[in-house]
Amino acid sequence: MTETISLSKQDIRKLTVAQLKDWLTQHGEQGFRAKQIVEWLWKKSATSFDEMSNLSLKTRELLSEHFEIRAISNAKSQKSNDGTVKSAFKLHDGHLIEGVLIPADDRMTACVSSQVGCSLTCKFCATGYMDRKRNLDAAEMYDQVVAIDRQAKENFSVPLTNIVYMGMGEPLLNYANVLESIEKITSPEGLGMSPKRITVSTAGIAKMIKKLGDDEVKFNLALSLHAANDLKRNQIMPINESNSLENLAEALQYFYRKTKNRITFEYIVFNNFNDTLQDAKELWEFTKKVPAKVNIIEYNPIAEADFKNTGVDKLEQFARFLDSKGVIVNVRRSRGKDIDAACGQLANREKNE
Ligand SMILES: C[S@@+](CC[C@H](N)C(=O)[O-])C[C@H]1O[C@@H](n2cnc3c(N)ncnc32)[C@H](O)[C@@H]1O
Numbered sequence: 001m002t003e004t005i006s007l008s009k010q011d012i013r014k015l016t017v018a019q020l021k022d023w024l025t026q027h028g029e030q031g032f033r034a035k036q037i038v039e040w041l042w043k044k045s046a047t048s049f050d051e052m053s054n055l056s057l058k059t060r061e062l063l064s065e066h067f068e069i070r071a072i073s074n075a076k077s078q079k080s081n082d083g084t085v086k087s088a089f090k091l092h093d094g095h096l097i098e099g100v101l102i103p104a105d106d107r108m109t110a111c112v113s114s115q116v117g118c119s120l121t122c123k124f125c126a127t128g129y130m131d132r133k134r135n136l137d138a139a140e141m142y143d144q145v146v147a148i149d150r151q152a153k154e155n156f157s158v159p160l161t162n163i164v165y166m167g168m169g170e171p172l173l174n175y176a177n178v179l180e181s182i183e184k185i186t187s188p189e190g191l192g193m194s195p196k197r198i199t200v201s202t203a204g205i206a207k208m209i210k211k212l213g214d215d216e217v218k219f220n221l222a223l224s225l226h227a228a229n230d231l232k233r234n235q236i237m238p239i240n241e242s243n244s245l246e247n248l249a250e251a252l253q254y255f256y257r258k259t260k261n262r263i264t265f266e267y268i269v270f271n272n273f274n275d276t277l278q279d280a281k282e283l284w285e286f287t288k289k290v291p292a293k294v295n296i297i298e299y300n301p302i303a304e305a306d307f308k309n310t311g312v313d314k315l316e317q318f319a320r321f322l323d324s325k326g327v328i329v330n331v332r333r334s335r336g337k338d339i340d341a342a343c344g345q346l347a348n349r350e351k352n353e
């Protein structure tokens with residue numbers, strides 16, 4: 001019988017401080033070094049053991065003999081006319097994911113991916129036409145934030161102010177890793193950012209929205225609604241067939257009771273699909289179910305589908321109706337469209353090479 005020996009070393013960032021401490025003491029090292037190593041790995045984003053200058057050469061050699069640091073690498077960045085920077089990041093196993101820096105007057109936002117591809121097949125989203133290859137681990141999401149923060153400092157001389165989990169993938173289908181990444185991003189041992197500046201966007205997995213409530217998370221939640229009517233939502237978001245609007249409303253109410261965090265509803269106003277006054281009324285009715293605000297977002301055309309944005313007049317009428325009913329509504333213009341860096345356009349494509 002032949003035995004298969006795995007040559008790949010363990011990713012050291014999968015270990016907790018306590019596990020690392022145990023490992024070090026079992027290997028004749030001082031346990032307190034674990035905290036120093038963890039600080040190098042997260043706060044200082046070291047990509048090699050050689051950088052860990054307060055460890056002895058012997059300790060560094062011991063670590064590199066047994067572990068590796070699976071950092072992501074920046075494969076390519078493209079800058080849009082409006083300053084948006086889209087980056088392709090290469091993962092240790094060769095997969096590519098994308099992250100985007102979105103500069104605005106009052107904020108610098110990182111849009112990060114949570115999965116390689118997506119399994120939810122929303123009809124208007126480029127990522128939905130790719131297969132889901134795998135979930136990202138916490139370090140792979142954390143590394144995107146670190147890399148995009150560097151880009152913000154290099155290009156605009158300011159650090160990131162906000163993070164949105166709105167890149168490739170459905171964050172709530174990678175629940176544990178997404179929460180772990182946010183824990184690292186917000187903890188003083190990591191980047192120390194406020195959870196109030198982080199938004200996780202979901203296509204709507206009712207069970208996991210409730211779990212967010214049970215976990216009493218401090219970050220913001222956005223629901224990609226796009227239709228407040230099951231028949232229409234089923235047509236563009238197949239996940240709605242098993243997570244109806246009624247189930248979602250109930251889950252959101254539960255989430256709100258537990259966290260007191262107001263929900264954001266994302267709504268693309270598609271031409272001749274969900275742009276009538278009746279659609280606006282249904283959306284208004286839905287917003288009454290839970291404290292919420294509405295972001296009307298522009299559709300970024302993708303090759304696979306032939307949706308169109310509604311006209312300016314209809315869009316204004318739609319937004320004015322909501323406003324007249326006391327709904328907090330923002331109309332958001334899309335960014336980075338010339339390089340396919342806008343929401344829903346992330347599918348590892350290059351433009352204008
Ligand atoms: C790409 S998704 C990732 C997060 C999560 N899977 C979700 O659906 O909310 C982020 C946001 O982009 C939106 N989106 C997807 N395709 C789009 C497109 N072609 N134009 C504009 N927004 C789009 C989604 O509806 C969602 O609000």
Ligand code: SF4
Pocket residue numbers: 118119120121122125126127128129167168169170202203224344
């Ligand atoms: S919109 Fe979100 S859930 Fe839907 S396919 Fe795109 S990434 Fe997946």
